[in-house]
Amino acid sequence: MDFLSRETAVAEKANLHSVAAHAGVSIATVSKVVNGIHLGMSQATLERVQASINELGYRPNRTGRGLRTLRRFMIGLAVVDPSPTFLTDPFTTNLVAGLSNYLSEQDFGLLLHGIKPRQVEQSFLVRENVVDAFCLMLSGSANSRRTNTAMFAGLNHPLVVFQCKPDETLQDICYINQDDRGGALELAKHILLREPANALIVIPDIFWPAIEKRVEAFWEVLRGAGVATKVLRCDEHSADHIGHSISQHIGRHGLPDVILGGNDKIAVAALQMLDSRGVSVPDQVAVSGFNAFEQHRHAGGNLTSASSPAYEMGVLGGKLLLKRLQSTAFEKNEYTLPVKIIPGATA
Amino acid sequence: MDFLSRETAVAEKANLHSVAAHAGVSIATVSKVVNGIHLGMSQATLERVQASINELGYRPNRTGRGLRTLRRFMIGLAVVDPSPTFLTDPFTTNLVAGLSNYLSEQDFGLLLHGIKPRQVEQSFLVRENVVDAFCLMLSGSANSRRTNTAMFAGLNHPLVVFQCKPDETLQDICYINQDDRGGALELAKHILLREPANALIVIPDIFWPAIEKRVEAFWEVLRGAGVATKVLRCDEHSADHIGHSISQHIGRHGLPDVILGGNDKIAVAALQMLDSRGVSVPDQVAVSGFNAFEQHRHAGGNLTSASSPAYEMGVLGGKLLLKRLQSTAFEKNEYTLPVKIIPGATA
DNA sequence: CTGAAAGCGCTTACAG
């Protein structure tokens, strides 16, 4: 490290001392002005300090404040994902945006950190004490999720976990989920209005708790109504793969009256495939998706889906964490946000 | 603030003092162990300290270190965007992922911060001294970009700006751009192989410097080859809008031999519209996009496009900033990353 | 109404 140049650079920067010297007051007084504590401070002093702050371009150093107050004014978001591009999922980006915006409003920072599932322990976020509290977005098997949640919970900081089944053995942790079950129930009932005789549920082949909940709910409603229902798991990596899998399934079992996608991506791929084969939607086959996002609503056709409150989940996570930091415990340890269906033209 | 409970909570947390006491050494010794400076330290001491660190679950407090070293080990990324969901663009998410991953590897944190163009000055990132250096992603008019860049440049921290025209009057700033012009030239030449008689360039109606560069390059190549070329600006908010605009244009001016989208979104919308009208691609009309991303390549058809090095731009930004923090100036003040064309089936 | 002083957790040049 180049210590000399660093010292020089720092010397240029205003701090409490240089402002105090410039204004002819103590650093305590400057600190009070900066923090808006003017109870009975003389107008003259206040104005003089303000002027010095402006003139010197003083910006309070959060490290100093942080050390003194033992607060970092910073929340760490760990996105556990095997892929380097851990921000492609619209659920993730919406949630991150909501969290980030809320924290910004409250003058808190968001430390964004993607980690591979096996490398959580090596992360500086875990090894060192950097933030006031954590948010966690997980992927992978139930086992890997449990391990990583426990790892963060063991760090002695408040923790908010998104889209995950609560683990009652852990302390100082709060779960925020969307009501996948409720949304799926509603969506399945909506589809039932078409009086289908048989249905095909198409979901990703990798484990995802939210998807399992949706399937369960679809299944309950459809089977409960006597609809012959099948589940197809496919590689959702590409639209072509999805289309091919569904196509193959239809080749073997015939055209279903309705295809319920586990998410919008699958539903859109199904629509494309059906379109290319000249199958009419919703006349011959109805199609539905799940986890729709406002900014994508206008993207393609008018898909019947269920909206994800990902943005609101991020906001809520920020709120709960900041409230928790002002007190000693979370008020509740689980929140479930509603998922509303969006009736479109496809089902 | 609940000072009492905070003190209690902190008391539980190990620090240099509690580890030193536990191991029966000085805090200086513990600090050296933590930082891997064991030059000639006795094996016994080293092991004793290691054991105490593990037993007490000590995690070094970065605030303390930061205050002492005048480093925060944190880079602030400001995404200036009018929309609350400032992370929807795949260019942005790829760049952020690259930056975040590189910084994480180097044990640096990324402070992610979306700001509305008019509220930059109110942001705590600007008002307070929170990070070691800044990265900036801008949107809006040339004027607004210039103002906001100058604002950050005035903060006395190294600054990296993405996808922006260099402003030579500013200090300690480095620009990282992708070669939109080069990629567009190459793409236009590729399209020329089809020997089109006329071409339609379709771009968003809002200002975006990168788009202007692409249009310029398309225009140069096509007009240079005697192709009758028109430019259509449209609301790219929804695929329907785009399709409608193109459709209308075709109604008035006839079907072009080739449609060059200013980005992939526009190209995909064009493909959908053409498909729905029974126009065959590429036989009747060739179509190309721009700014393709690896993880979306498999999403739809096989669009001819140009790949964006957004992820690599993020990585480079992190590298340059960390290097800059070790020295006194950026080596170069502008970098341009190559944009390669991806020949597909549509053009 | 204002300021002196202690101390948050850490690193490092220096003394022993």
Added chain:
DNA sequence: CTGAAAGCGCTTACAG
């Protein structure tokens, strides 16, 4: 080979 001490920038209870 190890430790005492200074000090990074700040806040706050307390003294005057």
